[in-house]
Amino acid sequence: MVLKEMKSTLPPGSYYFSGNEAAAEGAIAAQCGYYAGYPITPSSELMHRIAARFRETGAVFMQMEDELASICSIIGASWAGARAMTATSGPGFSLMQEAISYAIMTETPIVIVDIQRVGPSTGQATRPGGGDMMQAKWGSHGDREVIAISPWSVQEMYDQTINAFNLAERYRVPVILLSDEAIAHLRERIEVRERITIFNRRKEKGAPPFGAGDDGVPPMPAFGEGEKLLVTASTHTEYGLRKTNDPLVQAKLASRLHYKIVNKREEIIEYEHYHVEDAEVVVIAYGFTARSSLFAVERLRQEGKKVGMIRLKTIWPFADRLIRNLGAKVKKVFVPEMNIGQMAGEIMKYAPCDVISFSQTNGEVIHPYTIMEQLERLL
Amino acid sequence: MATDVRQYLRLEAPPMPFCPGCGDRILLRLILTAIDELKINMDDMLFVSGIGCAAWIPSPHFNADTLHTLHGRAIAFATGAKLFNPKLKVMVISGDGDLADIGGNHLIHAARRNIDLTVICANNMVYGQTGGQVAATAAKGVLTATTTAGNYYRPFDLCKLVNAAGATYAARYSVTQPTLLISSIKKALQTEGFSFIEVISPCPTQFGRRNRLDTPKDTFKFFEDKLITKEDAEGLSPQELENRIITGEFSNGSS
Numbered sequence: 062m063v064l065k066e067m068k069s070t071l072p073p074g075s076y077y078f079s080g081n082e083a084a085a086e087g088a089i090a091a092q093c094g095y096y097a098g099y100p101i102t103p104s105s106e107l108m109h110r111i112a113a114r115f116r117e118t119g120a121v122f123m124q125m126e127d128e129l130a131s132i133c134s135i136i137g138a139s140w141a142g143a144r145a146m147t148a149t150s151g152p153g154f155s156l157m158q159e160a161i162s163y164a165i166m167t168e169t170p171i172v173i174v175d176i177q178r179v180g181p182s183t184g185q186a187t188r189p190g191g192g193d194m195m196q197a198k199w200g201s202h203g204d205r206e207v208i209a210i211s212p213w214s215v216q217e218m219y220d221q222t223i224n225a226f227n228l229a230e231r232y233r234v235p236v237i238l239l240s241d242e243a244i245a246h247l248r249e250r251i252e253v254r255e256r257i258t259i260f261n262r263r264k265e266k267g268a269p270p271f272g273a274g275d276d277g278v279p280p281m282p283a284f285g286e287g288e289k290l291l292v293t294a295s296t297h298t299e300y301g302l303r304k305t306n307d308p309l310v311q312a313k314l315a316s317r318l319h320y321k322i323v324n325k326r327e328e329i330i331e332y333e334h335y336h337v338e339d340a341e342v343v344v345i346a347y348g349f350t351a352r353s354s355l356f357a358v359e360r361l362r363q364e365g366k367k368v369g370m371i372r373l374k375t376i377w378p379f380a381d382r383l384i385r386n387l388g389a390k391v392k393k394v395f396v397p398e399m400n401i402g403q404m405a406g407e408i409m410k411y412a413p414c415d416v417i418s419f420s421q422t423n424g425e426v427i428h429p430y431t432i433m434e435q436l437e438r439l440l
Numbered sequence: 441m442a443t444d445v446r447q448y449l450r451l452e453a454p455p456m457p458f459c460p461g462c463g464d465r466i467l468l469r470l471i472l473t474a475i476d477e478l479k480i481n482m483d484d485m486l487f488v489s490g491i492g493c494a495a496w497i498p499s500p501h502f503n504a505d506t507l508h509t510l511h512g513r514a515i516a517f518a519t520g521a522k523l524f525n526p527k528l529k530v531m532v533i534s535g536d537g538d539l540a541d542i543g544g545n546h547l548i549h550a551a552r553r554n555i556d557l558t559v560i561c562a563n564n565m566v567y568g569q570t571g572g573q574v575a576a577t578a579a580k581g582v583l584t585a586t587t588t589a590g591n592y593y594r595p596f597d598l599c600k601l602v603n604a605a606g607a608t609y610a611a612r613y614s615v616t617q618p619t620l621l622i623s624s625i626k627k628a629l630q631t632e633g634f635s636f637i638e639v640i641s642p643c644p645t646q647f648g649r650r651n652r653l654d655t656p657k658d659t660f661k662f663f664e665d666k667l668i669t670k671e672d673a674e675g676l677s678p679q680e681l682e683n684r685i686i687t688g689e690f691s692n693g694s695s
């Protein structure tokens with residue numbers, strides 16, 4: 062369709078980056094044209110790299126007065142035609158919630174990187190946490206569908222940032238990179254490929270910018286193209302006219318915004334599986350915790366234990382079918398998380414088997430031995 | 441000769457939502473007249489508004505690109521659009537509550553950065569849309585839904601505020617001064633950098649009613665009686681100027 066292959070901005074080869082730096086490079090590779098942000102630990106290095114590198118690429122960088130202004134300005138820039146992004150952490154992510162729902166309602170492609178730190182509130186600013194998983198899904202009023210991705214390595218901070226831009230533009234929806242302090246401050250070698258694939262926003266002169274299109278995702282014009290756009294987050298018709306009393310228009314719009322994502326979830330959702338074929342107990346993990354989990358699973362396999370692992374790369378939309386099928390085959394699933402069972406609760410909604418939630422919210426990553434210990438008790 | 445502004449209106453839009461006697465309807469006309477006199481192509485314009493009655497002036501009525509945003513955040517949205525595509529001519533039109541209360545921080549920062557935006561703030565001293573609660577621009581003593589014993593606090597002087605923050609052009613006029621206001625809007629549109637006009641735009645329904653101003657005419661008179669030009673205000677004491685609305689241009693440097 063509108064996929065374009067192009068040369069990556071960095072010369073191909075290996076680089077030694079932190080997660081934050083890799084996400085910044087991913088954004089540059091994806092041709093991010095506008096970035097606005099407000100400093101917050103542990104995400105700030107991402108913005109520092111953007112500020113320095115955008116001077117070379119000619120893209121626009123703005124340090125705004127707060128996170129409200131940051132996210133609103135990237136939405137404005139997106140409608141002016143930019144691939145647009147911001148990055149933050151818990152407190153800032155909370156401030157952005159109203160505008161995330163604005164972007165959902167107006168079908169504005171934006172990318173938000175959330176480097177999670179342990180909360181509630183200011184919590185421990187330099188320590189990792191996983192407490193924003195549900196906020197990413199339900200953080201603002203109204204039923205709302207977003208796409209959220211959980212990277213587990215510095216390589217994925219680069220690759221998944223590019224993917225986040227492509228998904229945002231493809232589905233006209235905010236995409237959240239739900240990372241955390243441990244990945245953002247980790248330094249690893251990554252490989253930058255010669256070529257990457259970019260999704261170019263679909264345009265169609267005169268077509269309704271909020272219509273159903275062929276697949277529920279309308280084409281997206283930009284300001285300044287003579288389309289006389291009407292953009293509003295009040296309930297609107299397919300040409301953007303406000304209809305704030307019409308139950309049919311409201312029901313139709315809310316339903317399309319939901320199903321344009323949910324009906325495409327098999328295309329969107331990515332995951333990995335390890336040793337699940339004959340496993341009796343399966344770990345379901347994501348982000349940094351999946352690294353510890355994989356270590357534990359591999360060790361226990363060497364000892365002949367029937368244990369496997371699923372790594373959720375996509376958090377939202379949720380991999381409900383995967384979990385339902387898996388739960389029908391195994392005795393138990395074990396869900397280690399740096400929050401109090403946020404995804405375990407979601408897994409319980411679908412898995413027809415025992416779901417054991419393991420929580421650690423002390424600001425430290427979960428040690429592989431901790432996971433081994435827990436699994437040994439279940440086997 | 442009155443300008444026919446219908447050519448700039450989106451005719452498929454529903455009838456305008458403004459109450460009888462609302463100042464915003466006059467303001468709408470004056471903005472379009474200024475655009476007509478400058479012969480600006482509406483395809484080059486982007487109108488950004490927040491939430492409130494005044495935010496409905498451009499959206500959906502202006503036949504151009506319009507971005508109706510969140511309460512208080514219009515200037516932040518406008519900043520992103522303008523900086524990514526500097527060719528867009530961006531005008532923000534919103535209420536006093538929107539721009540000066542909940543959005544006050546974005547207002548002063550856009551003025552400080554001197555972003556090339558024109559901001560038109562319709563001041564009716566209240567939150568018209570939500571039932572007439574007090575705004576930060578309300579004169580001392582006025583009755584509103586939330587100041588039933590009279591407003592206790594002082595109003596913001598928005599022109600001083602944006603000037604202190606670094607705006608290139610700031611002015612205050614009332615919709616009852618159409619000629620002055622049109623030429624001020626034209627100046628603002630031609631200003632490179634941040635330009636700001638506070639427009640006194642009376643609200644008979646929410647403000648007038650509560651202050652025992654029985655008709656739109658009474659509400660207009662209430663505001664007109666407070667107006668005093670910058671020149672006439674010179675030399676008057678702060679006591680004499682309390683509760684007066686000073687009109688004119690208050691730009692940094694020029695005029």
Ligand SMILES: Cc1ncc(C[n+]2csc(CCOP(=O)(O)OP(=O)(O)O)c2C)c(N)n1
Nearest residue numbers: 491492493494511535536537538567568569
């Ligand atoms: C975050 C948020 N808080 C509150 C509201 C409710 N609200 C809508 S308009 C408005 C005040 C509008 O006042 P003003 O900007 O002066 O506009 P007017 O209606 O007077 O023209 C408020 C409080 C909202 N929409 N969003």
Ligand SMILES: [Mg+2]
Nearest residue numbers: 535536564566
């Ligand atoms: Mg008002």
